[in-house]
Amino acid sequence: MAFYECVLIARQDITSAQVETMVTQFSEILEKGGGTVATKEFWGLRTLAYRIKKNRKGHYVLLNIDAPAEAVHEMERNMRLNEDVLRYMTVGVDELDPGLSAMMQARGKDDRGPRRGGGGRGFDRGHDRGGDRGGDRGGDRGGDRKPGTSDGAASSGATNSGPTGT
Numbered sequence: 001m002a003f004y005e006c007v008l009i010a011r012q013d014i015t016s017a018q019v020e021t022m023v024t025q026f027s028e029i030l031e032k033g034g035g036t037v038a039t040k041e042f043w044g045l046r047t048l049a050y051r052i053k054k055n056r057k058g059h060y061v062l063l064n065i066d067a068p069a070e071a072v073h074e075m076e077r078n079m080r081l082n083e084d085v086l087r088y089m090t091v092g093v094d095e096l097d098p099g100l101s102a103m104m105q106a107r108g109k110d111d112r113g114p115r116r117g118g119g120g121r122g123f124d125r126g127h128d129r130g131g132d133r134g135g136d137r138g139g140d141r142g143g144d145r146k147p148g149t150s151d152g153a154a155s156s157g158a159t160n161s162g163p164t165g166t
Contacts, residue, residue, distance in 0.1 A: 003064075005091050006072075006088060006091075008060075009058035012057040026063070042060075043103050055086060
């Protein structure tokens with residue numbers, strides 16, 4: 001017998017119990033054909049990359065199958081006839097992976113790391129980002145004013161464009 005991995009996407013309108021019942025029916029078809037389903041993984045309701053038959057989400061299921069090709073063809077024929085199945089893909093593999101799939105492993109850990117503040121720009125606001133800002137952000141903010149003038153005119157007429165030698 002050959003080894004296969006089959007991923008199917010069911011409509012978002014049906015419940016998880018109905019998805020399990022449907023997968024059980026497909027497993028029975030395989031068993032009648034002389035095969036077995038080694039593992040079943042329910043990946044849950046996930047968002048689709050694009051609409052399929054007016055659905056934005058779908059129930060994902062992975063089946064690891066050890067069955068002859070005729071049984072797999074019969075299962076795929078029944079998937080085509082079932083209106084609750086949006087898409088399916090069956091791939092032949094050299095051996096079945098006994099562990100969890102990559103989707104189930106990724107669910108258990110968070111690869112993004114800790115969240116930081118800063119409005120999502122990717123930098124910390126409290127750390128030095130290079131350069132000497134020194135509290136002066138350019139422009140005429142007052143260090144060169146004549147005492148006693150209220151209009152804020154600069155004493156030398158030059159703008160404050162950087163650190164001075166004084």
